[in-house]
Amino acid sequence: MSRKMNGCTVTNGYNLENGPCLPSKNGFGCNNDHSASCNCYKRTRYMDIDCQSYTYEDIRETSGFLLQKTKYRPEIGIICGSGLGSLAESLTEKQYIPYKEVPHFPVSTVKGHVGQLVFGMLQGVPIMCMQGRFHYYEGYPICKCAMPVRVMKMIGVNYLIATNAAGGLNESYNVGDIVVIKDHVNFMGFAGVNPLRGPNDERFGPRFPAVSKAYNAELRAAALKIGKEMGIQNSLHEGVYTCLGGPNFETIAELAAMKVLGIDAVGMSTVHEVIVACHSGITVFAFSLITNKCLTTYDDDDVANHEEVMETAKNKEDVLKEFVSRMVQHIQKIGGK
Numbered sequence: 103m104s105r106k107m108n109g110c111t112v113t114n115g116y117n118l119e120n121g122p123c124l125p126s127k128n129g130f131g132c133n134n135d136h137s138a139s140c141n142c143y144k145r146t147r148y149m150d151i152d153c154q155s156y157t158y159e160d161i162r163e164t165s166g167f168l169l170q171k172t173k174y175r176p177e178i179g180i181i182c183g184s185g186l187g188s189l190a191e192s193l194t195e196k197q198y199i200p201y202k203e204v205p206h207f208p209v210s211t212v213k214g215h216v217g218q219l220v221f222g223m224l225q226g227v228p229i230m231c232m233q234g235r236f237h238y239y240e241g242y243p244i245c246k247c248a249m250p251v252r253v254m255k256m257i258g259v260n261y262l263i264a265t266n267a268a269g270g271l272n273e274s275y276n277v278g279d280i281v282v283i284k285d286h287v288n289f290m291g292f293a294g295v296n297p298l299r300g301p302n303d304e305r306f307g308p309r310f311p312a313v314s315k316a317y318n319a320e321l322r323a324a325a326l327k328i329g330k331e332m333g334i335q336n337s338l339h340e341g342v343y344t345c346l347g348g349p350n351f352e353t354i355a356e357l358a359a360m361k362v363l364g365i366d367a368v369g370m371s372t373v374h375e376v377i378v379a380c381h382s383g384i385t386v387f388a389f390s391l392i393t394n395k396c397l398t399t400y401d402d403d404d405v406a407n408h409e410e411v412m413e414t415a416k417n418k419e420d421v422l423k424e425f426v427s428r429m430v431q432h433i434q435k436i437g438g439k
């Protein structure tokens with residue numbers, strides 16, 4: 103079926119001459135004629151509709167905009183998971199920048215993800231915090247979900263603290279526990295859904311990055327030590343996380359399969375951010391808050407739901423703020439500013 107979109111004829115979502123026809127970006131990058139001189143054309147001519155990566159220049163435009171807007175020059179970035187936006191509230195001298203004001207940025211559509219950047223100080227350290235992240239199930243291509251990590255890097259961020267809400271599949275986990283992520287299984291990547299898919303611009307990182315050490319060992323060890331100091335060692339674990347496409351929670355059979363594969367915590371985020379961080383040379387620390395137990399038998403009366411996820415996150419707010427704050431202090435000690 104053909105129709106007109108942004109001045110070009112689109113057939114089943116494609117402008118047959120120039121590749122997918124992107125909506126106007128409010129003057130950023132697209133001049134709407136979709137000719138060879140148009141960034142939309144340049145960005146998409148080699149790619150299919152699911153892989154409209156941002157160019158280096160796009161990311162420079164976004165980071166340039168932010169650097170102009172804020173006096174902060176953070177080396178540490180934090181991504182707040184579902185219901186964990188309050189982590190950003192620990193910052194002092196806060197400056198809020200809504201995503202909708204930032205060129206090229208997606209907007210948040212999920213309950214529990216405010217949709218703004220928060221710049222400020224934590225433990226005397228400048229921080230850039232995402233109060234709201236992007237998930238594949240929202241309809242964004244996976245490279246778009248991970249794009250803010252490239253922006254962080256260009257702003258000067260060298261350490262990423264990625265947080266998420268996750269279901270606990272490991273039977274020893276309880277609701278409210280913290281899992282320091284030591285590794286992930288990229289299920290979506292098995293099917294080719296990877297934020298690095300598409301032409302590689304070496305200025306972002308190498309074509310074939312190693313991700314076997316994605317979750318920094320020194321920071322993981324520090325987190326376990328901090329947990330001990332806080333007296334939460336019995337509810338603190340190290341484990342393997344996986345990201346599924348969502349938005350539905352998992353079936354019993356899917357969970358049974360994942361258990362066999364050694365997965366401890368199940369979510370719908372983080373992996374794409376960590377891959378892009380790793381690609382761009384950012385040191386990663388990530389953890390899950392276990393917001394619900396994965397239900398693995400057919401006779402369970404309960405079912406997973408987002409309200410429970412949000413409620414658990416709210417209940418653990420204070421301990422998580424303390425945990426993150428101590429991690430920031432540690433990172434500053436070992437080299438972050």
Ligand SMILES: O=P(O)(O)O[C@H]1O[C@H](CO)[C@@H](O)[C@H]1O
Nearest residue numbers: 183184266267370371408411
């Ligand atoms: O991973 P975060 O963003 O913390 O959110 C998790 O919680 C939501 C489901 O309740 C999903 O978005 C899942 O990914």
